[in-house]
Amino acid sequence: MKNKHRLFNCVIYVSVFVLIILILFVGDFWLHGKVKIDCFVYDPCGGCFADNIPCKPCKVVLEMEQFLYNKVDELGLREVSDINVYNTMNDTQKNLLNGRVQTEPEVEYPVLFVNDTALFGWNQINTGIDKLLLKTARVKPSFFVKADNSSNESFLQEQTKKPLAVYFKMEDCRSCKKTEEYLAGKDNFNGLCEIVTYNLDSADTMRLFEEYCKKYGVNSKTAGAPIIFIGDAALEGFEEIDTFLEVYIENGYGSKTCIIKAKNEK
Known part of the structure; x- marks a missing residue:
């Protein structure tokens, strides 16, 4: 009788332990991870980088920022995304890229980093960015929430x-x-x-x-x-x-x- 009681207690303890592990694992899976998005573009910008100080935000930089913000809004990831776009026409910003990837003899721009994973050129970005962002944020694709753009009837x-x-x-x-x-x-x-x-x-x-x-x-x-x-x-x-x-x-x-x-x- 005592052995049965001990066995029953062991089963209970093991079940509780397994349940706790599952809760921690599933909870961690569904929690959004922070998504750091760094994109490097090359825009000659009409020569305004002659002294390595941009005179104003470059058109290609603005367009890429808008593309990325639209993308994270579409996937419902704006709140967990940290977006930065750099123009490698600037030596300082190019050095940031050189510190993360070998750019010689020639790199295909834009170069997009989602945390530490890189996509090179528009072909890779267009085909892989959605899956990479969702995977990095630990969001199941079929359950992501899109931005609410519905309008009030009035x-x-x-x-x-x-x-x-x-x-x-x-x-x-x-x-x-x-x-x-x-x-x-x-x-x-x-x-x-x-x-x-x-x-x-x-x-x-x-x-x-x-x-x-x-x-x-x-x-x-x-x-x-x-x-x-x-x-x-x-x-x-x-x-x-x-x-x-x-x-x-x-x-x-x-x-x-x-x-x-x-x-x-x-």
Whole structure:
């Protein structure tokens, strides 16, 4: 009888131990891992790297950033992704690549690292990036969550007929005042882009702001003014606006901006 009791206890202990191991293993599997995405491109950039100091963000860099952000949004991995794009026209940034991969005699750009795994050229990137990102984040492909781009029924979305950007600001906001001074000095960027401004001082504009955040994959609970939506990008804070807005406008992003308005708005 005692032997049976001991055997029963052993079975219980082993079962509990196995159950704990399974819980730890499965829990670790389903937890998102941090995804560090480093991409190296080569963009001569019109010679602005002559002194190894870029005069402004390069077009190829901006396009690659947008591609990567769209990709992680599509896979629902924005929150766990850390994206950096480097232009190897700059010696310092090329040295970063040289420290990770042999670039001679010639490397096929772009070079994309997802953590420590590298993809070379657009063919490898287009065919392998989804699987690699999901594997690195430890997300089962059939269960990934896509960004919610659904629209509230009380709002309409349409493509702009002229280049514009949508700017949300708040009163008594230092960064907003700096942004307004910056925009005032640009005078609609020589007519290249109209800036539509909303003040976040009412429930209606707050709902509109939330719709824009939903459309552009921005967390409205953590986002704040100043913020500008242009093309398919969101620029949050004066530093981002000062750095990127004019470049985006010059590259035609304003003509791709989505207009969102209430159904009763004319």
